Amino acid sequence: MSLQTYVIPIPASGPGTAVDISQLLPENRTLLFAKGSNESSNFKLEVSADNTNFIDSGIALSVSRLVTFTNAAVWVRLNRKSGAGGTYACSVTGQVGAGAPAxxxxxxxxxxxxxxxxxxxxxxxxxxxxxxxxxxxxxxxxxxxxxxxxxxxxxxxxxxxxxxxxxxxxxxxxxxxxxxxxxxxxxxxxxxxxxxxxxxxxxxxxxxxxxxxxxxxxxxxxxxx
Structure with a gap:
């Protein structure tokens, strides 16, 4: 098992590229999301079980935080709810193969x-x-x-x-x-x-x-x- 960090793109507008986090989830299904270089409440974390139907979690990644996944969600993306601009990125860190939390x-x-x-x-x-x-x-x-x-x-x-x-x-x-x-x-x-x-x-x-x-x-x- 090894600690891995995946980059989650922040879109210039609307939803960004989805990232599969299924390999990162530990037993407690809690992961660390680290804020990027230009984040605010405009950017909402969205989750999906099938990379098709995304649900707004209501979480704004304007600060690094732990997020616990309580359902079958294994895909995440960021959606710019308002405004527009250049693209940036945040990251999610977890333990590949599950096991102890990072x-x-x-x-x-x-x-x-x-x-x-x-x-x-x-x-x-x-x-x-x-x-x-x-x-x-x-x-x-x-x-x-x-x-x-x-x-x-x-x-x-x-x-x-x-x-x-x-x-x-x-x-x-x-x-x-x-x-x-x-x-x-x-x-x-x-x-x-x-x-x-x-x-x-x-x-x-x-x-x-x-x-x-x-x-x-x-x-x-x-x-x-």
């Missing part, structure tokens, strides 16, 4: 209730074999303004099956580098990039000073093949 993701579904509100440490993914972390990032739903005094420290950690802390996998502080809505923010990898069978990934957001309101977001960890 990514693990935590969804922070709600914006913080207040600037001081933390997110307690929560486990969100367990390794089913040895894995090597390649990179990690956040995909926020809204802006966040950096502040050197009042900020959030977002951490992804590794823990053993019995809960023993192995250390930091990836971390990001909002004290520098403001966020833009729908733009991925790269996390800094920590000392733990080798995961053992049964290890858990956890997510938490701690506040420093008076804190900051962190918007809803997806935290994504990507693995090497």
């Amino acid at each position: 990514v693990a993701a935590f969804l922070k579904a709600a914006t913080d209730a207040s600037a001081s509100s933390p997110v307690p440490e929560l486990g969100f993914w367990q390794a089913n074999g040895p894995r090597t972390v390649k990179d990690a990032w956040l995909s926020p739903s809204a802006v966040l303004t950096a502040d050197g005094t009042n900020y959030a420290m977002i951490t992804i950690r590794a823990r053993t099956q019995d809960g023993t802390d192995r250390g930091v996998v990836a971390q990001l502080s909002t004290n520098t580098g403001s966020w833009a809505a729908q733009n991925d923010v790269q996390m800094t990898l920590g000392p733990i990039t080798q995961l053992n069978n049964g290890d858990w990934l956890t997510f938490n957001s701690a506040k420093v000073g008076t804190g900051v309101i962190v918007p809803s977001l997806a935290a994504v960890v990507r693995f090497h093949e």
Whole structure:
């Protein structure tokens, strides 16, 4: 089995060329779609089981995101719903021959209730074999303004099956580098990039000073093949 990335063309207008993703789908039918160089809500992801009848999924690939396929869809394409212009491309990544997913993701579904509100440490993914972390990032739903005094420290950690802390996998502080809505923010990898069978990934957001309101977001960890 090998990790593969397929390019999905973005059309100048209307629907683009369809791509067969049947060889990429893992057991959980979840794939990572990475945004291209010029994407917005104009571009909608459409799916089909037969490469003939396409259904609008309602998903705009204006930000990298995980997409889970809950039906027989094995073809995807992008459709420019409005506007016109040059063609670009996005990509979809998955594990050829199924097997372990190429990514693990935590969804922070709600914006913080207040600037001081933390997110307690929560486990969100367990390794089913040895894995090597390649990179990690956040995909926020809204802006966040950096502040050197009042900020959030977002951490992804590794823990053993019995809960023993192995250390930091990836971390990001909002004290520098403001966020833009729908733009991925790269996390800094920590000392733990080798995961053992049964290890858990956890997510938490701690506040420093008076804190900051962190918007809803997806935290994504990507693995090497």
